[in-house]
Amino acid sequence: MTGRTTAVLHEIYHRLLAHFGPQHWWPGDSPFEIMAGAVLTQNTNWSNVAKAIVDLKATGKLDPAALAALPTAELAELIRPAGYHNLKAARLKNLLALIEEQGGVEALLAQPTAALRELLLGVKGIGPETADSIVLYAAGRPVFVVDTYTHRLLVRHGLISEDCDYFQMQELFMDNLEEDAVLFNEYHALIVRVGKEFCKKSKPDCAGCPLAGVGLD
DNA sequence: CCCCAGGCGTCCA
């Protein structure tokens, strides 16, 4: 871990941390809240997800047993503010089935990292980012989470090509950083933070970004 | 009015 890519990835992290400070992710009180939030935030602004989570909490439904007893159509209405509510209600139900089958949230999250990841990927509606978000932020395992902001950032800083896939991006980080869940937690959160502010599709110039020039010769 | 958001599954060539 002494190459140029390693150095650039470290520099990006340290600049982001210096500029934004720690992000304290995931903003959830329990592992199950994090798991549900991971599904609800698929292609969705967090402010919309937060409304749905507030409603779930207010009605006492942010709990595996309570949600399992709730008809899918009623669940969909509760999470309406998060968008794609019919789709996400079904996905949450699918996740609940896995939790039940594994004997509860704690037992599921106690599975070895690779097994946990595969179990989650087996749930219809849970793909690589949602699975890894749960593995990292709910189970605390050192798996790097990649999202659209990550892709955009890596392309703009010349670290990957446009057609790079999820696993290649994940490997890039995991091959060049210490295997540390706290570091991976903060790094992904910081990428989302800088993405929201400076790395938008509509701002190809990245004006004002604290990463200006990093990785580009 | 427009674009965007912490993806994923399906369909079709």
Next chain:
DNA sequence: TGGACGCATGGG
């Protein structure tokens, strides 16, 4: 295998 498309609400 890979590119389009549907899913939906709320904010700027």
